[in-house]
Amino acid sequence: MRYWLMKSEPGEFSIDNLEQRPQQTEPWDGVRNYQARNFMRDAMRVGDQAFFYHSNCKTPGIGGIMEVVREGYPDHTAFDPDSKHFDPKSNPEEPRWMMVDVKYVRHTERVISLAELKEHDELAGMKLLQKGNRLSVMPVSEHEWFYILGLEDHS
DNA sequence: GCCAACGTTGGC
């Protein structure tokens, strides 16, 4: 089992939205970065766990946990001219972009903010914290995963 | 293949 962190702007799609979806499941569409795509296409497996990270908002940070329930398949929003994620260079015969389906597991007991993550030396190696990192889908090590979960009931 | 210009991300 692997661990991941996936970013979304809560104004677009939040952990609350995921919880309210039918089956509490949603395709993680709209990723238009090759490295992030490769993680979803090549490495994510059913049963993997992921932090739901809220980005570009008042308090960026981890707001919940989700699980991969469907492995990489073509992101059809790239084919749709009306979609804001439309990419004319992708087509159903040769899809350029991939997505996975994720399912709500739970909210974290509180938002574990980016600022807080930065305070912990044990997490200094996290991809999320590297300067200039803009990946929206990235791996989290098992050690980082459980260390972060251990922060949950502190304040 | 180089690289300047441009668009996007995302914290602050």
Added chain:
DNA sequence: GCCAACGTTGGC
């Protein structure tokens, strides 16, 4: 709203 960092595009 600002802007640093980064990825992509396209002329050459």
